[in-house]
Amino acid sequence: MPRLRRSPPRRSRHRPRARARLRAPAVAACRGRPWPSASRRPGQPTRRADDLASRTGALRALRRGLGRPRRGALRPDRIGRAADGGAGATLGDPRLLPGAATRRRHEHRLLPLAARADRRGRRARHRPQHGPASGGRTLRRRSRTGGDRHQPDRHTALISTARAAYVVALGIVLGTACASTPPPRRDLVVGLVGEPRTVFDDDPSARFLAAAVTETLVVRDEHDELVPRLAESVPTLENGALRVVTDDPTAPSGRLVATFRLRDATWQDGEAITASDVRFAWERDSQEAPGTALRWNADRIDRVEVLGPRDLRVLYRDGERWDDYALGPRVLPRHRLLGATAPQLAAYAREPVHAGPFAIAAWLPGNITLSSFKSYALGAPGLGRIEIHFLPTRAAALQALLRGDVDLVPWPVLEADLAKTLDRFADGTRLQAYYKPAEALEVLRFGADPKRFGDASVRKAVELTVDRKSIVDDVFVGRALVPRTYLLPPLWASADETVPAVAPDRDRARALLAGAGFTKGQFGILERAGERMTATVLVAAGSVARTDVARRVAGDLAAVGIAADVRERSLADLRSDIATGRFDLAIAPEDAADPRLASERWAGLVDPWFDVLASAAVAAPDRGEKRAIYAEMERLWASVLPALPLYQELRVDVAPQALADLQPPPSSAPLSWNVYRWTFAR
Template identity: 30%
Template structure:
């Protein structure tokens, strides 16, 4: 068993390892000004904007596939493909009497949008209301298996006025009504045949079978070439009418090993490392000390929540006392201080303190208390056993599987630290990691992990946790793996609070509902919170205009503003 001081020494030594990787560098080449090469730690499992949820996909789509609306740098909704946001005050949004799916009376909302006249797909076809209608058709079909199906199923109707104007009739008037949220627009002139069999759409979509088709893309760039698992090449979209982007070509390279990612930057094989999916803070701090004269390093705190999803179908982990023991047994503050220099604060729940709905007074917290952890395990029927591993009355060992994305050096180190802490209280840990596209596209999405899955959620401000905590969002084979509640969390009160908060327009009353959600989450622990991440962006000194948001919409949504410094 490793003593506490040995553990902290291991955490402190991790920074030295990161800095050592920089010693393998060769001189940085002169950056070609017609091409920008970006390094990421993940490769997307699909490029279809509706299927699966991976940050690597969002990063690529930010440059190539614009949405109706997103959240901007001020954390408020902004239009992308539409001209303006409707409002009750302006008259382009109005209430009407409606009912919930359960038949309860509620206010609905009709809101009218106008698509931009200068919005085109990459083959020159205008973006029209037909594409909006098709996106709704795909998203609401029960066999499609989209990640956020509620964004489509709560739309009762879309009234088309002409090729550019449409009115969305939504079942409920909610606090985010001006935005279209995760609603995606699809090119009906290309994607219609792939949707002939909705249950097979995720495999037959052109975003999967012919991603270099220009007509799939409506952003400043289009996908020009794909090397699965390795890189995606973006070329200027000739039919983009907005600000002309600075680079003829952008290459997004997936380098899953973070030490290799750093080495590629220093050798000149890539020009920058995306903060959204790049080096961990400890590596970035060490990198900045050694190479800060050649690169700009930006640290962006934000709504990124590193945690352990718990498989609640596992009888061992279904016991709340076991889940609470696992978090009490870990000195998360030591991990934050030693590994991340305090730049990544310990998370007590899923809502970041920067978010306007964060609650602290009513939320239970878990300090480092191995004695209490041991007592809880005793209560749960796991007394000490031979070889230091607890056993129950059936002779079963208290053993849990822990998984994360292979090649992420910091996550793999955190796994070892967690396993060491848990070993001290008699819990055996089996570590099994996978490449990110398999881990997210198959294991997490299809709920194939058996114990704990370490990854991060990146959310928008005041992002209602319907897809991750509502019982309707548990992915199953029957719903074609729709939803993101991979833990299988079922809590009637949480469901009620989510439903109530969605339609509560008063900010103070809504914040009270959020506080109760956070209390239940911290008590029940469907996931074990670790820390809120800071995103280190490592940029060449000659690149300007990269502005992190601190939330789920990536910097690439404004890639046309990136410029080469004079």
């Protein structure tokens, strides 16, 4: 018998090399002897066909277990006949292999049948043969799954059906998800610094709370315009609800009379809000301590008349021309507070039942939960719940914001000195930082001692010494403004542009101090009449930026020989020291939202003519005439210089970028003034 020509094993792209090398030993097994493999190393024993057959069967079983379909084993044109075209070959006939060896692409697929032929051949040698071998029936090509190729491929059909079902189910799920948009988020977590004792404390955290749980007749919006809340409209001269009465014998200078109509609204306990509640609130405010904001507003009103369940008339004092007249009246629940005992009043101050868009659901140490009031006068709020966390410091609030423990941190917790830090993470992707100039400023007040800062020359020298522009650039990254007077833009009464700016000139400052009799003493500290020029700069606590500015001011003063020491004081104590005049220098915030109130704070400290102009501004009939008077007052204030304006406060509020209708006001009002409109975008 001629020797079989060995076809070199080919390497398949889809199968390991070991599978491709099994063909040659399988051919040798058909002849009953070992085949020297090309990959055999010297001294390596040969592998028998039965061992290879078992390995081949295991590989085929592994392929079936992995779900890969079995390919056809033999070519159709070689099945049932010999390689030379003669009679059909039987299993175990070596003539089958030369023809199969001519295959190139699928030659290694003979392995399974060759191994089976080897086993059948060995069994046949032990039986007497009468003609063709018992295994001589012709072979039919099998399908990929082992069945007849003319029958449907059941395995492939099942896979196709399963895949189709999976695609249909996935389409249904995706279609349902697209059709049903998840509802928008309705909860918010706010971080504040310092926990107030009551909702009505004079504290930034308390004011944020009060704006969310209480309501009034009229407020100022983000454009500093009067807008109605519990009142149906703002009384004005145009709509006829505001009149100037000149024929009242009890008001010879004329008086303002405003008529309000309340909305059909209820308190948070379901009781109706009536005009009697407005009069009750004015009567209580008239009994507050002098000097408080409530008492000041109540003193602008002469009386409140109830015209009906929802209608009332407010008569202001003789000669009163207050621009914020609509902010004077407010409401309190008469049915709860009339005749209340001291413990009941204390409990009400802690958890008031009012008419705001939110009510206090729980107040635990360090945390308050506010729930929305569905029957709010302007409609149900967009948010369902607000969690307020009280944190110990500004740094803790900033870290909570970075970690995502809180969503919103309002001004004045965050200030413009954090601009570099805020720009790194509050860039509009997840969080947004809102910067807005406020109608408030920080001033360096001068003590009244004529031997020290009561001297006009000393005050002017301080103005020429302190480099306010450099301080703003360093502390606030150049974002804050240096004001020129006590009134600020965008306030309508401000005439800041009419007052000339003053640049630092320390040589001129030293000359002014020398002209005032000061000489350089020990350690370079100025002296006059044996008294050293040392001072204490009191600064209101609670603002890191304010304290940094105070230290910068002290450093600038040292450059001309004034030794200053910085000490922090609580705002209440500092106000008391300023009122009594017990201070050298003091840095404190000043609210300039109301020009009348801002002017009254400087009464008796500027010039007698300043006080006369202040009274004239109050009596002026319109804003045009008032603005002209305030402009003259600003020029007079800048020349006398009872205080040095340091910087205009810049509001910094950080909130989620998806939180809509967040409108920081220009005044010192809390960010929560319009909390009922806050919603998360879908």
